[in-house]
Amino acid sequence: MTKIRTRYAPSPTGKMHVGNLRSALYEFLIAKHAEGDFMLRIEDTDQERFVEGATEIIYRTLEKAGLTHDEGPDKDGGYGPYVQSERMKTGIYMKYAKELIEKREAYYCFCDKERLSSLKTEVVEGKEIMIYDKHCLSLSKEEVEANLAAGKPYVIRQNNPQEGSTTFHDELYGDITVENAELDDMILIKSDGYPTYNFANVVDDHTMNITHVVRGNEYLSSSPKYQRLYEAFGWEVPAYVHLPLITDENHKKLAKRSGHSSFEDLLEQGFVAEAVVNYIALLGWSPEDNREIFSLEELIREFDYRRISKSPAVFDIVKLRWMNGEYLKTMDFDTFYGMAEPYLRQSLTKDFDLKKIAAMVKTRIEVFPDIAGQVDFFESLPEYDVQMYVHKKMKTDLGSSLEVLQELLPILERQEDYGNDSLYQTLTDYVAQKGCKNGYVMWPVRTAVSGRQMTPAGATEIMEILGKEESLARIRKGIEKLQDA
Ligand code: GLU
Numbered sequence: 001m002t003k004i005r006t007r008y009a010p011s012p013t014g015k016m017h018v019g020n021l022r023s024a025l026y027e028f029l030i031a032k033h034a035e036g037d038f039m040l041r042i043e044d045t046d047q048e049r050f051v052e053g054a055t056e057i058i059y060r061t062l063e064k065a066g067l068t069h070d071e072g073p074d075k076d077g078g079y080g081p082y083v084q085s086e087r088m089k090t091g092i093y094m095k096y097a098k099e100l101i102e103k104r105e106a107y108y109c110f111c112d113k114e115r116l117s118s119l120k121t122e123v124v125e126g127k128e129i130m131i132y133d134k135h136c137l138s139l140s141k142e143e144v145e146a147n148l149a150a151g152k153p154y155v156i157r158q159n160n161p162q163e164g165s166t167t168f169h170d171e172l173y174g175d176i177t178v179e180n181a182e183l184d185d186m187i188l189i190k191s192d193g194y195p196t197y198n199f200a201n202v203v204d205d206h207t208m209n210i211t212h213v214v215r216g217n218e219y220l221s222s223s224p225k226y227q228r229l230y231e232a233f234g235w236e237v238p239a240y241v242h243l244p245l246i247t248d249e250n251h252k253k254l255a256k257r258s259g260h261s262s263f264e265d266l267l268e269q270g271f272v273a274e275a276v277v278n279y280i281a282l283l284g285w286s287p288e289d290n291r292e293i294f295s296l297e298e299l300i301r302e303f304d305y306r307r308i309s310k311s312p313a314v315f316d317i318v319k320l321r322w323m324n325g326e327y328l329k330t331m332d333f334d335t336f337y338g339m340a341e342p343y344l345r346q347s348l349t350k351d352f353d354l355k356k357i358a359a360m361v362k363t364r365i366e367v368f369p370d371i372a373g374q375v376d377f378f379e380s381l382p383e384y385d386v387q388m389y390v391h392k393k394m395k396t397d398l399g400s401s402l403e404v405l406q407e408l409l410p411i412l413e414r415q416e417d418y419g420n421d422s423l424y425q426t427l428t429d430y431v432a433q434k435g436c437k438n439g440y441v442m443w444p445v446r447t448a449v450s451g452r453q454m455t456p457a458g459a460t461e462i463m464e465i466l467g468k469e470e471s472l473a474r475i476r477k478g479i480e481k482l483q484d485a
Contacts, residue, residue: 021263030303031212042073047085100156110154176220205238244284244308276324278293281294285309333358347372451474
């Protein structure tokens with residue numbers, strides 16, 4: 001059996017977007033599922049779109065996402081160079097373009113800008129494209145040679161027939177047939193000598209023995225032209241998997257500016273890499289049993305590209321937040337603490353036991369920035385409405401709360417040990433002596449020490465963190481508030 005070889009072939013044009021990462025992930029999973037090789041190839045032939053530093057982002061993102069490549073510019077596997085601008089210098093693209101010219105499957109085109117701009121245009125998928133009229137196809141061999149000898153600028157174009165049709169196969173979409181007359185004579189080699197993406201991807205996928213090509217379905221409409229190139233060369237066509245569009249909640253294409261469309265932006269917003277990767281895996285793919293939480297190892301085992309859906313996938317930040325929360329819950333504490341600490345320190349400057357606070361919030365947050373809202377009351381007692389003491393289910397009202405706090409104050413003043421266990425004992429002894437329910441006492445105490453309706457821990461755990469002095473000050477404040485009410 002042939003070894004499965006997949007490639008992630010990004011263009012270094014900026015941040016790595018969710019859609020790019022999904023292609024990389026699926027390519028990685030297809031390869032690893034079959035114990036094949038996952039390769040990284042940098043497609044930098046479009047020099048105008050090249051962005052300084054973008055290649056580093058690609059490396060960083062793959063590493064953080066755990067998508068280790070077996071081959072690439074930094075790991076030679078015998079198929080290099082792995083950067084298209086370096087491949088170009090080996091003459092590979094020109095060599096194959098000339099082979100096509102020999103076969104009348106391609107031709108030199110010397111048309112200048114003026115002539116091209118006078119040609120008909122057509123609107124294809126919202127973009128205005130020029131339809132080349134095959135003018136230069138009729139040049140004689142001698143004319144071509146004279147032009148080349150005179151140093152006239154040229155491009156090399158694919159020669160698509162006016163008759164017949166071309167069929168190509170996509171693993172998800174099945175067979176797709178188009179009339180050849182609809183295929184424009186796309187440029188294979190540009191006037192700067194660089195190949196176009198359209199040409200380079202075919203030459204490279206073939207010469208690098210790629211078996212599966214996964215990419216966004218914006219390439220679907222060009223695929224018949226790639227098919228014609230493969231056929232012209234007599235090369236075996238790799239399996240194509242064109243992925244569904246990723247949209248936002250409003251079913252519009254996920255905009256690059258949406259704020260959470262790039263992997264690094266998401267990490268900066270406090271998401272965990274594993275959770276983002278898990279979530280992205282489900283943007284278009286689902287397992288048979290609709291399970292949702294997968295480690296990368298589990299994805300490798302379960303991933304079957306035949307189960308990728310053709311319908312657009314909605315990027316739902318609420319769902320991603322939920323998933324991230326699930327990851328935080330099961331994360332081991334030390335890792336969690338390492339990541340949470342900077343966020344805790346941002347909200348808490350006093351000498352608190354941050355580890356204890358981290359343990360309190362671990363199961364209550366979805367992303368790290370949620371920490372602030374959970375813990376800020378430790379730093380200073382927030383302004384709160386006295387009506388918060390009234391709780392129907394706990395059977396508390398302003399009067400009962402005042403009574404409880406006033407009775408507890410001297411007891412808590414006498415108490416030496418402000419550890420949670422011993423505070424809890426004190427409060428439950430008081431509950432027993434009063435013959436009431438726990439909540440009747442715990443509710444007003446927790447309200448007084450936190451000023452919050454919802455807290456990441458119970459009254460006595462909060463008091464332990466605050467310490468004796470601050471806890472008493474807050475209880476006295478509560479008594480004052482209740483007396484003034
Ligand atoms: N360089 C192309 C891009 O970044 C890759 C498309 C492909 O995977 O073939 O969109």
